[in-house]
Amino acid sequence: MYDFMALDRPSTPLVDRGIALHKMIRLITMGLGGEGYLNFMGNEFGHPEWIDFPRGDQRLPNGKIIAGNNNSFDKCRRRFDLGDAVYLRYHGMQEFDRAMQHLEEIYGFMTSEHQYISRKNEGDRVIVFERGNLVFVFNFHWTKSYSDYRVGCLKPGKYKIVLDSDDPLFGGFKRLDQDAEYFSKEGWYDDRPRSFLVYTPSRTAVVYALVEDELEPAGGPRLILTNSM
Template sequence: MQVLRFLLSNARWWLEEYKFDGFRFDGVTSMMYTHHGLQMTFTGNYGEYFGFATDVDAVVYLMLVNDLIHGLYPDAVSIGEDVSGMPTFCIPVPDGGVGFDYRLHMAVADKWIELLKQSDESWKMGDIVHTLTNRRWLEKCVTYAESHDQALVGDKTIAFWLMDKDMYDFMALDRPSTPRIDRGIALHKMIRLVTMGLGGEGYLNFMGNEFGHPEWIDFPRGPQTLPTGKVLPGNNNSYDKCRRRFDLGDADFLRYRGMQEFDQAMQHLEEKYGFMTSEHQYVSRKHEEDKVIIFERGDLVFVFNFHWSNSFFDYRVGCSKPGKYKVALDSDDALFGGFSRLDHDVDYFTTVSLGSSVT
């Protein structure tokens, strides 16, 4: 009871003394189950969530702290990092839920790293869409393309997976680009936009992801001895990777600037149209041969061409609302480091095809 009172009072203290506007609860999967989620594959069967493996005391604590946070500060936000898919996780406590506002959609970032270790020619559009949309109905999620799990301690950022050592020599605008740089910048923008467009109701950047930071983060550390006796080597307490070069995104002479401009454009698009909080989300095409993904979110139609060599002309796109459509955001715009291959002055009008479907 003393520990419970301390934890609850601690949550209130940060809200009142430091004016925090919310909390992110790390690794709550480990709390909610006596097996801590280790060596468990959650399939969605309710017996996996509500049984003897459920740590009732931990779940009750999460309910209490969420009830306290929202009871004292109704505008505060609580986000839980859970990979198990615990039902009722984002249902309010008075309705019998755990009480979080959002779940971190952790599978998305892991999926991108998995795909980036393969050739993009082998990417499955249906697999990408399934990962982005695989969440419980009406449960709000915070999605992201990468975080510390992908970019810490010797791993690679998405940008470095895509462009590798070319980033050190060919990101200056006064030097010729390379096919790897051109492809990497294009895919980096598309990965971020499709994640934001289809992956949840909130979007999270991570320490330079918004402009394609090339290097990982590593903090000064010495050797570490594990309980098994195995010794992990340190980095000689080096500060070399213990920094972020945020000046890269602001440099007019580097290609990072265009990638950062694209991030700002994504945020402005969401601010203008509010597509992430729209209840209307419909995936109309996952074409494996064309490598095309098309979906509607709110009033917008998103069209992604992930093909490594093919461009498409007069491509028919199904949509639910008839009328005139215009380009709202183009990842190939020169402002974003693209090649401006789309004419933004063209209006696109829907037509009625066979079967009375609007295209």
């Protein structure tokens, strides 16, 4: 995505789709990829077009010449400055990556012994899983948003949103109430002893945590939604 990435220009459906899926893919990789998350080659967004080191023309044994790039350094770089540019949409993508790291720092879900995938609904395009005391809800559907969507959970209590890919800080559309509270209900659902209802907008990833896990001062984890860190 090269065009329409400046915040002072209207976005396009292509850009909106790309940014939304980029965030979801990163989070589901971090959430289900094991005990580590590698942010390296192929997982960053600092490539302007492609990586091409300076090289001259090359003559093959058969005499054919493979053209070089005139020893140009133009593509021999990564544009990490794009993420720091607050006037570009890349900045929101970088903020989301920081928020994921902050979420792991607070909750340590990647090393938790409790991991369970409770829903993989091909029709709804929804994936729900637990890691530690966090519940991850992904809606990959390109148009459908679901109200009162029931998701299973292990522990009883009140849940809150601690990470929302649709937050405006991350280039989202603010379709969720960050102050909403979600109360678990007894009864088996998706092979879980309890469940709660959520609103899951299309192409979003949302992480819910038990309120009992909230750190002091109150609202600490919400820093990932309001600060640049």
